[in-house]
Structures are given as structure tokens and as C-alpha cells.
Amino acid sequence: MAKQEVNGIFEDAIGRLDQAAEFTKIDKEAIERLRHPKAVLQVSIPVRMDDGSLRIFQGFRVRHDDTRGPTKGGIRFHPGVSLDEVKALAFWMTCKCAVVGIPFGGGKGGVIVDPKQLSRMELERLSRGFIGQVADFVGPETDIPAPDVYTNAMIMGWMMDEYSKIHRQRIPAVITGKPIPLGGSLGRDDATGRGAYYCIKELEKLKDWQPTDIRVAVQGFGNAGQHVSRLLHADGYRIVAISDSRGGIYRAEGLDIPRAIKLKQEGQMIGGVYSERSVCDCPVCGDAESKCKCTTNDPATGESISNADLLELGVDILIPAALENQLTADNASRIKAPMIVEVANGPTTSAAEEILDKRNTFVVPDILANAGGVTVSYFEWAQNRAGYYWTQDEVQDRLQRIIAREFNAIYELMTNHAINMRTAAYAQGLNRISEAIESQGTRQYFSNGIDSN
Numbered sequence: 001m002a003k004q005e006v007n008g009i010f011e012d013a014i015g016r017l018d019q020a021a022e023f024t025k026i027d028k029e030a031i032e033r034l035r036h037p038k039a040v041l042q043v044s045i046p047v048r049m050d051d052g053s054l055r056i057f058q059g060f061r062v063r064h065d066d067t068r069g070p071t072k073g074g075i076r077f078h079p080g081v082s083l084d085e086v087k088a089l090a091f092w093m094t095c096k097c098a099v100v101g102i103p104f105g106g107g108k109g110g111v112i113v114d115p116k117q118l119s120r121m122e123l124e125r126l127s128r129g130f131i132g133q134v135a136d137f138v139g140p141e142t143d144i145p146a147p148d149v150y151t152n153a154m155i156m157g158w159m160m161d162e163y164s165k166i167h168r169q170r171i172p173a174v175i176t177g178k179p180i181p182l183g184g185s186l187g188r189d190d191a192t193g194r195g196a197y198y199c200i201k202e203l204e205k206l207k208d209w210q211p212t213d214i215r216v217a218v219q220g221f222g223n224a225g226q227h228v229s230r231l232l233h234a235d236g237y238r239i240v241a242i243s244d245s246r247g248g249i250y251r252a253e254g255l256d257i258p259r260a261i262k263l264k265q266e267g268q269m270i271g272g273v274y275s276e277r278s279v280c281d282c283p284v285c286g287d288a289e290s291k292c293k294c295t296t297n298d299p300a301t302g303e304s305i306s307n308a309d310l311l312e313l314g315v316d317i318l319i320p321a322a323l324e325n326q327l328t329a330d331n332a333s334r335i336k337a338p339m340i341v342e343v344a345n346g347p348t349t350s351a352a353e354e355i356l357d358k359r360n361t362f363v364v365p366d367i368l369a370n371a372g373g374v375t376v377s378y379f380e381w382a383q384n385r386a387g388y389y390w391t392q393d394e395v396q397d398r399l400q401r402i403i404a405r406e407f408n409a410i411y412e413l414m415t416n417h418a419i420n421m422r423t424a425a426y427a428q429g430l431n432r433i434s435e436a437i438e439s440q441g442t443r444q445y446f447s448n449g450i451d452s453n
């Protein structure tokens with residue numbers, strides 16, 4: 001019988017522990033510890049709105065596990081944020097940091113808000129308010145935030161400044177993904193997409209394919225989605241579909257990704273605006289009366305496509321780069337792409353994974369595919385603490401070496417045990433976490449080691 005969807009994203013996430021434990025030497029007590037976040041903080045953030053009214057926003061910060069180092073993970077501003085989601089995201093951070101072998105545990109934060117509805121001043125007050133409320137919970141040696149969905153370098157800069165004011169000293173290492181003049185690292189902006197790109201380059205070597213033969217669909221054209229699309233497009237890959245929260249565009253010949261990025265940066269939406277213009281301003285037909293019929297001739301646009309249909313396109317690589325739970329028991333059997341590279345966190349439910357496994361779909365799991373972001377965050381934290389800054393080439397070279405090394409180790413584990421790549425990645429991460437837990441000496445011993453006579 002097909003696996004049912006698990007109730008709750010955190011419950012579904014930690015379900016992967018049991019699967020992977022079979023292929024590790026991790027003991028039951030360590031697994032039990034990882035089922036429970038170390039600490040959870042819920043805060044109310046009062047924000048004075050531009051019209052003089054007061055609004056109270058709800059926010060969360062979760063520290064999942066700090067055995068391997070301070071907890072690390074982004075802050076999400078999204079209307080769909082919930083404590084359950086933040087707990088899952090923090091758990092994935094613990095596993096991700098272990099998978100790439102960086103000395104951090106996992107944490108995550110979120111605020112229930114639609115930031116698109118806020119003015120810049122309101123957004124700044126909310127960002128400063130949030131970090132003020134969690135100021136005793138975070139810190140460069142305890143818990144280090146970073147950007148995630150709908151947060152960016154500017155917001156990290158405000159948060160770092162506010163935290164520094166509270167502590168009456170400049171503390172750049174409390175947060176990563178900052179603007180470069182405030183101690184940000186070169187190469188952090190595109191690191192998440194770049195890490196996924198390096199995974200695809202390893203696959204390219206293993207499979208010996210020609211980039212120009214490979215069609216790619218990318219769901220979510222934000223920070224992570226844009227950069228992985230840009231890097232693949234520059235190598236000749238055909239990015240045939242992209243989307244944002246309003247929908248997507250499809251063009252069989254491949255989209256002009258640099259131009260699509262420029263349009264997006266100018267504030268245009270992928271879905272809903274330039275793919276469905278009511279008045280055509282393209283140089284091809286110049287039809288000012290009716291709906292444009294020739295968008296497919298404009299390589300930055302294309303036919304409009306829904307987010308759901310984009311996932312089911314007959315492409316060679318599908319890259320979900322938006323939110324969780326996109327591939328579910330409901331649509332998994334209709335996914336045609338033989339390869340999925342998970343740039344988003346948690347895009348595939350465990351019920352969907354069972355179906356994809358039966359169809360032999362190859363999945364590069366989130367905890368490896370999107371680990372480039374936190375890896376360069378680690379570089380940023382290290383640079384802040386050393387007060388010595390690296391060149392972009394140094395950052396990218398070190399990132400490439402880490403991703404290629406871990407990708408190939410996981411690939412080998414997968415092949416040797418005939419398991420899927422996600423289980424292999426969890427096994428690799430859990431081995432590192434369990435070594436740390438055991439080194440702490442908190443496991444159950446039958447003797448306390450002291451001579452009883």
C-alpha cells in the first residue's frame with residue numbers, strides 16, 4: 001500500500017532519521033535526541049506601522065541541535081510560517097551542516113508576515129524588533145542567523161546593527177549574509193545556487209551528458225533559483241521554465257535567463273505580468289490592442305504556465321527552488337523529470353519520495369544540494385572572527401571543493417548500499433553527529449569508569 005502523507009512537516013522530516021539509521025553506527029539514544037529541538041522561542045514583535053497603528057507579529061527561533069557547534073540557519077519572513085515549519089527547517093540545518101562537515105548545528109527562525117505588504121520603514125522596524133526579541137537566544141557562539149525566504153542582505157545588515165547596539169559593541173559574526181561593507185562575505189549572494197550548480201557539474205561528469213541537450217525547469221526564481229539558473233544557462237543548459245509565486249513561463253527553446261533576471265530585479269513578476277501582458281510591448285508584434293500572441297518569440301518570456309504544471313514538465317532536470325511540500329503523494333506519479341535537484345528545503349514529502357523511488361527518479365537531496373549557502377555563511381563567520389577577508393575566487397574554490405568532496409562521498413555510499421541519495425546523505429550526516437554526541441560522553445554507560453573498590 002502506498003505511504004500516506006505524514007501529518008505535520010516536522011514529523012515527516014524526522015521520519016527520515018529511522019530510514020537512515022539503518023546504514024549508520026548511530027545509537028538509538030542519539031536518534032532520540034535528534035527528535036527533539038534543543039530550544040524553542042516564540043516572540044511577539046510590536047511594530048509601529050506608517051499610518052500610526054500598532055501591529056503585533058509572531059516570530060520563532062528554534063535551536064535544534066548544537067552538538068557539532070553553534071546552531072546556524074536562516075530567518076524566513078512569510079505568511080505561511082509556523083512553529084512546526086521552523087522546527088523542520090532547523091532539523092534540516094543540523095543534518096545539512098553535518099553533511100558538508102562544517103562545525104555548526106542547526107537552527108532556524110521565522111516571522112508570520114507578508115513582507116510584500118510592508119513599506120521599507122515597516123520592514124526595518126520589524127527586522128530590528130525581531131532581533132531585539134531574540135537577542136538573548138542568538139549570538140556568535142550560540143546561534144547565528146542568515147537570510148532565507150523573503151529576507152535578504154539588507155535585513156541581515158539591520159539585524160546585525162541592532163544586535164550590536166544592544167550589546168554596545170560591533171558584532172558582525174552574529175549573523176551572516178550581510179552586505180559586504182558590513183562584513184559580508186564575497187560569494188555569499190550566489191552561494192546557494194552555486195552549491196546546487198556544483199552538484200550538477202559532478203553529475204555531468206558522472207553521466208557524461210552535453211549541457212546543450214539538457215532541459216531544466218526551475219520552480220522559484222528568487223535568490224537560489226536565479227543563481228542556479230544563471231550558472232547553468234551560462235554553461236549552455238536550456239532553462240525552459242521558471243516561476244515565482246504568481247506562476248511561471250515556459251519556452252521550449254530555452255529562456256534568456258540574464259534578461260529574465262534583469263526584469264525580475266526591476267520588479268516584474270515572472271507569472272502574471274510579463275507573460276500575460278494585456279498590451280504587447282515586445283518588438284515582434286507591437287500589438288497594442290489585444291493580448292500578446294507572440295510571447296514565445298521573446299526569449300525572456302514564454303507561454304504562461306502554472307507552478308503545478310511546471311513541476312510536471314517533461315524536462316531532464318527539475319529544480320524546486322521555492323517552498324516545502326511541492327512534490328507530494330498527489331502529484332509524484334506525474335513527475336516526468338528523471339532527475340530532481342532540491343534547491344528548496346523540504347520540497348519532497350516522504351510519501352512522494354516513495355513513489356519517485358519506484359519510478360527510479362534520481363533526487364539530489366536538499367541537505368546536500370542547497371548546502372552551498374550555509375557553507376559560505378561559515379566562511380563569512382570565520383572571516384568576521386579572524387578580521388581577515390578572502391577573495392571571491394578563494395570563497396568559490398573552497399566551496400567547490402567541499403561540495404564536490406561530499407557529493408562524491410555520498411554518491412559512493414549510495415552505490416555501495418543500493419540506497420537513494422537522500423538516505424545516503426542522512427547516513428553521512430548522522431555518522432558525524434553521532435561521533436560528536438558520543439564524544440560528549442552523554443551516552444548510557446554501564447559503569448561510570450571510576451574504580452568501585
Ligand SMILES: NC(=O)C1=CN([C@@H]2O[C@H](COP(=O)(O)OP(=O)(O)OC[C@H]3O[C@@H](n4cnc5c(N)ncnc54)[C@H](O)[C@@H]3O)[C@@H](O)[C@H]2O)C=CC1
Pocket residue numbers: 147148149150151192219220221222223224225243244245246307321322323324343344345370371373374
Ligand atoms: N537563501 C539561501 O541562502 C538559502 C535558501 N534555501 C531555500 O531555497 C528556497 C528559496 O529561497 P530563496 O531563493 O532564498 O528565497 P527568495 O525569497 O529569494 O525567493 C523565493 C522565490 O520563491 C517564489 N515563490 C514563493 N512561493 C512560491 C510558490 N508557491 N511557488 C513558486 N514560487 C514561489 C518567490 O516568488 C521567489 O521568487 C527556500 O526553500 C529556502 O529555504 C536553502 C538554502 C539556503
Ligand SMILES: O=C(O)CCC(=O)C(=O)O
Pocket residue numbers: 072073074075096144145146147148176177345370371373374375377
Ligand atoms: O546561511 C545560513 O546560515 C543558512 C541558510 C539556510 O537557512 C539554509 O541553508 O536553509
